Amino acid sequence: MTVSFSFCLGRKMKQEKIFNGYLYTVSILMIVLFSAILITLLIESFPSLKEYGIRFFTGSNWDPNPPEGKPEFGALPFFVGTLITSFLALLICFPFAIMIAVFLGEYYRNGNVSQFLKSMVELLAGIPSVIYGLWGLFVFVPVIRNLELKIFQMAYTDYSHLSAFSQKLMFGLKFILFDLLKIQPIGFGMFTASVILAVMIIPYAASIGREVISMVPNDLKEAAYSMGATRFEVIRYIILPYCRSGIMAGILLALGRAIGETMAVTMVIGNRNLMPKSIFDPANTLASVLANEFAEAVNQLHMSSLIQLGLLLFITTAVINMFGKLIINKMNKAA
Amino acid sequence: MTNSHLKYRLIKDKLFYLFVILMSFIVTVPLFVIIYYIFKMGLSSLSWDFISKLPAPMGESGGGILNALIGTAIIVLLSSLIAVPIGISAGIFLSEFKERKLAKYVRFCTEVLQGAPSIVLGIIAYIWIVKPTQNFSALSGAVALSIMMLPVIIRSTEETLKMIPHTLKEASLSLGVPYSTTIFRIILPCGLNGILTGVLLSIARIMGETAPLLFTAFGSPFLSLDLMKPMNSLPTMIYNYAASPYPQDNAFAWGISAILCIFVLVINLIAKGVSKKWKVQF
Amino acid sequence: MLKKIAVIALSIGMGISALSAQTKELLGAGATFPQPLYSKIFQEYSKKGVNVNYQAIGSGGGINQLIAKTTDFGGTDAIMSSEEESKAGAPILHIPTCLGAVVVSYNLQLGANQRLKMSSALISDIFLGKIVVWNDKRIAAENPGIKLPALPITVVYRSDGSGTTYIFTEYLAKVSTVWDKTVGNGKSVKWPIGIGAKGNPGVAGTINQTPGAIGYVELIYALSNKMPYALVKNKTGKYINPDMKTVSLAAAKGIPANTKVSLTNTDSKDGYPISSFTWIILYKEQNYNGRSLDQAKKTVELIKWMVTSGQNFAPSLHYAKLPKDAQTKALALLNSVTFNGKPIK
Numbered sequence A: 001m002t003v004s005f006s007f008c009l010g011r012k013m014k015q016e017k018i019f020n021g022y023l024y025t026v027s028i029l030m031i032v033l034f035s036a037i038l039i040t041l042l043i044e045s046f047p048s049l050k051e052y053g054i055r056f057f058t059g060s061n062w063d064p065n066p067p068e069g070k071p072e073f074g075a076l077p078f079f080v081g082t083l084i085t086s087f088l089a090l091l092i093c094f095p096f097a098i099m100i101a102v103f104l105g106e107y108y109r110n111g112n113v114s115q116f117l118k119s120m121v122e123l124l125a126g127i128p129s130v131i132y133g134l135w136g137l138f139v140f141v142p143v144i145r146n147l148e149l150k151i152f153q154m155a156y157t158d159y160s161h162l163s164a165f166s167q168k169l170m171f172g173l174k175f176i177l178f179d180l181l182k183i184q185p186i187g188f189g190m191f192t193a194s195v196i197l198a199v200m201i202i203p204y205a206a207s208i209g210r211e212v213i214s215m216v217p218n219d220l221k222e223a224a225y226s227m228g229a230t231r232f233e234v235i236r237y238i239i240l241p242y243c244r245s246g247i248m249a250g251i252l253l254a255l256g257r258a259i260g261e262t263m264a265v266t267m268v269i270g271n272r273n274l275m276p277k278s279i280f281d282p283a284n285t286l287a288s289v290l291a292n293e294f295a296e297a298v299n300q301l302h303m304s305s306l307i308q309l310g311l312l313l314f315i316t317t318a319v320i321n322m323f324g325k326l327i328i329n330k331m332n333k334a335a
Numbered sequence B: 001m002t003n004s005h006l007k008y009r010l011i012k013d014k015l016f017y018l019f020v021i022l023m024s025f026i027v028t029v030p031l032f033v034i035i036y037y038i039f040k041m042g043l044s045s046l047s048w049d050f051i052s053k054l055p056a057p058m059g060e061s062g063g064g065i066l067n068a069l070i071g072t073a074i075i076v077l078l079s080s081l082i083a084v085p086i087g088i089s090a091g092i093f094l095s096e097f098k099e100r101k102l103a104k105y106v107r108f109c110t111e112v113l114q115g116a117p118s119i120v121l122g123i124i125a126y127i128w129i130v131k132p133t134q135n136f137s138a139l140s141g142a143v144a145l146s147i148m149m150l151p152v153i154i155r156s157t158e159e160t161l162k163m164i165p166h167t168l169k170e171a172s173l174s175l176g177v178p179y180s181t182t183i184f185r186i187i188l189p190c191g192l193n194g195i196l197t198g199v200l201l202s203i204a205r206i207m208g209e210t211a212p213l214l215f216t217a218f219g220s221p222f223l224s225l226d227l228m229k230p231m232n233s234l235p236t237m238i239y240n241y242a243a244s245p246y247p248q249d250n251a252f253a254w255g256i257s258a259i260l261c262i263f264v265l266v267i268n269l270i271a272k273g274v275s276k277k278w279k280v281q282f
Numbered sequence C: 001m002l003k004k005i006a007v008i009a010l011s012i013g014m015g016i017s018a019l020s021a022q023t024k025e026l027l028g029a030g031a032t033f034p035q036p037l038y039s040k041i042f043q044e045y046s047k048k049g050v051n052v053n054y055q056a057i058g059s060g061g062g063i064n065q066l067i068a069k070t071t072d073f074g075g076t077d078a079i080m081s082s083e084e085e086s087k088a089g090a091p092i093l094h095i096p097t098c099l100g101a102v103v104v105s106y107n108l109q110l111g112a113n114q115r116l117k118m119s120s121a122l123i124s125d126i127f128l129g130k131i132v133v134w135n136d137k138r139i140a141a142e143n144p145g146i147k148l149p150a151l152p153i154t155v156v157y158r159s160d161g162s163g164t165t166y167i168f169t170e171y172l173a174k175v176s177t178v179w180d181k182t183v184g185n186g187k188s189v190k191w192p193i194g195i196g197a198k199g200n201p202g203v204a205g206t207i208n209q210t211p212g213a214i215g216y217v218e219l220i221y222a223l224s225n226k227m228p229y230a231l232v233k234n235k236t237g238k239y240i241n242p243d244m245k246t247v248s249l250a251a252a253k254g255i256p257a258n259t260k261v262s263l264t265n266t267d268s269k270d271g272y273p274i275s276s277f278t279w280i281i282l283y284k285e286q287n288y289n290g291r292s293l294d295q296a297k298k299t300v301e302l303i304k305w306m307v308t309s310g311q312n313f314a315p316s317l318h319y320a321k322l323p324k325d326a327q328t329k330a331l332a333l334l335n336s337v338t339f340n341g342k343p344i345k
Helices: A002-052 A076-107 A112-126 A129-156 A164-180 A190-214 A218-226 A231-242 A244-260 A263-268 A286-296 A300-334 B002-045 B048-052 B066-096 B101-115 B118-133 B138-163 B166-174 B179-207 B234-242 B247-277 C002-019 C035-048 C059-067 C082-088 C120-128 C137-142 C163-175 C177-182 C199-209 C219-224 C244-250 C293-307 C309-313 C324-335
Strands: C025-030 C051-055 C073-076 C092-106 C154-158 C195-197 C213-218 C231-233 C275-283
Touching: A002 A300, A002 B066, A002 B101, A002 B118, A002 B138, A002 B179, A076 A112, A076 A190, A076 A231, A076 A244, A076 A286, A076 B002, A112 A190, A112 B002, A112 B247, A129 A164, A129 A190, A129 A263, A129 B002, A129 B234, A129 B247, A190 A244, A190 A263, A190 B002, A218 A231, A231 A244, A231 B002, A244 A286, A244 A300, A244 B101, A244 B118, A263 A286, A263 B234, A286 A300, A286 B118, A286 C059, A300 B101, A300 B118, B002 B247, B048 B066, B048 B247, B066 B101, B066 B138, B066 B179, B066 B234, B101 B138, B118 B138, B138 B179, B166 B179, B179 B247, B234 B247, C025 C059, C025 C293, C035 C051, C035 C199, C035 C219, C035 C293, C035 C309, C059 C073, C059 C082, C059 C163, C059 C275, C073 C293, C092 C163, C092 C199, C092 C219, C092 C244, C092 C293, C092 C324, C120 C137, C120 C154, C120 C163, C120 C177, C120 C231, C154 C163, C154 C199, C163 C177, C163 C213, C163 C275, C195 C199, C199 C213, C199 C219, C213 C219, C244 C275, C275 C293, C293 C309, C293 C324
Parallel strands: C025 C051, C025 C073, C154 C195, C154 C213
Antiparallel strands: C073 C275, C092 C213, C092 C275
């Protein structure tokens, strides 16, 4: 009896060892996957890194096929395009995300209203990006284009019948709209892309914001109420400062998402490889130029430059997400 | 004097409240507008032919999206087959061995992969699978999508398992049940609803992804069951038809969007339902 | 449990793949220029039991994927450059399949039956960004009697590597030294102005939706969408309407044996100046990458059918059939395709 028991025990120990080994292997697989991705991107970008070096980041001439000379790959227009669209999207989404976070975290934590809004926000996050692009292409771009058209027609209306002051006003307005912002009735452009991006990233910023707001310790709030603060004052002076880092984390996550977004952006941004001069200009982001040119990059340097863009995208989103998660972890530990 | 100042503060309070409500509901406006357009423009394309026929040649009317429907189903199934076992196992590891240093690294890699842009993963799948095999294939697309699914599944598995009281595990182990059996027969079933929710959510996420499939599964006008050949999918078709100048193609794109949205919505609802109904109470 | 399901499912998958081992599907990728025609004739060809999957990702993509050997054949309106041919490593044949026209289409509300006339100088100035509004004097001078609106001109070009771009820019490089020096010609060039759209369909769609837009697309895209397109002044000074007849006239010149010829800025009196062949490209030696004789045979058979019986589908889609000379040379090239050195019978 004892012999069979210890035999069973031996087999069970072996089974446990195998199982542990299996778990370890699978998990190491994740690390291997990540490293493999990074290494692949690095190796494939190497030809372009060697050839262009720092020019890649500072040059604004992206020309795979110049009439003479070697192809030149300066990616600055794409950095600018990505930065402008992402930050503009963040700017637009920030107030809304905060308001939703306050709404769901403070005013209506439970109940039907809360469920309703939560579902709405989740649905927003669930709509595939290509559908945002489709809608942007057929609904939003014409709206922006009509707006731009109306503004443009202003330039051709005769204002000589108005008073001198109004004329000067019109002149100033025209200067801002046409020389600074360079509005053309195209519809496509960074502004359009930013607005659509903003709608797409609201759920990400809002959900984390909501979580941290709802986790504010009650005694802090109660102390403030007991001193006669209104709800608004509690939110403004107690809750929001307390949740500063959490909201920051939410914003970082939203930023990471905005930077990497491809499909919706590439369908409405106008696909121009030149340096954009105003937020209404058509442009390209790192992700959209990848989608446009990857399938046909014949020469080695072109392919390598595109993969270098991919590497930069990967590293940037990784760093941003890392910071976001670090902040969240710190908060969770402190709580 | 204090009275009017108090009134001022109270008014600010009320205004802020209204402002919050206003802003929050403004956010739902784009959602309603998008859904309205999808169904207004897409409903007209939906018909039995639409889901049972293959796409018509360019410019001709009629035809359907059968190959895309089946293609998406196959690719999603394949991705899940790859991602679910690995994801659940890694999630188990993270929840069981969370003190180890290895767990920290694994967690880091998972979080980074979660934020990776989908187009970069598509390029990786192209470099790893399409280039060496010199073949566009549904498999490469599925691999790219499975990398996207992994972090979600791992995270939800870990979170779910963390919430299961360890007394359950200890009771089982003290009875002499081997560790692996404990996990598979006792812990996992308890956490099934959370894990299932995670799987369903990741499926909903990848169903609509286009960028990774652009250079991997490529696309096809025919019905194909071959995993090593190109395969059409719903988001690929939306992208191709959206850029087309033919109005019937555009109408198709809306119709496909409608179907895709319904799928995503249904899966999200199921995930919620699962999460509520099967929740094991402790 | 999960593992069992995984194993079963994967084996079913592999089994299905194995069943499809006999070549019943050919994969091609490339130009959007002939896509409506190819799409139609491949659907017809599938009645013979072979499915031809053609993905229109642009000529650049077509060439690239053939070089990467991921496709059976490619489609391109741009003749492969020497750099591309050397990258391929093995000789590649260009087989012409039809003739088409690149038209300059625009989005303007003009009077009934009013069409814009454009000289080559006008076209190059517009696409260089030197003329930015429609009611510019230069456009008006060439089009007396047409009231042009005060709309800004929005140039639309191809954002992907395109043979249509190649044809158009080759024409512009021939007629404008400024264009030749600053932009040059190629499948992707650095456009001085405008917005990019994907594929011929994308450009046509964008022009269609943007008032005041102008762009270049293949004839059939403008026709199917009832988009107006310009009469272009050719080398002999006549304004030519792009259609099958004028395109065929542009091709009425000697074609070399390898069929690599450019038809733009034709000398032909009534020929349309922005015409071109479109080619199917494939490797001369078909035994690469583990390809089977069967697959090579099916590929060659397909292309042979395209240049013979498939030609009957061209006119209804406004592509011009191959002239006799081109067809003969195409068939001769196809007969020279080998498998392991032996011609494929």
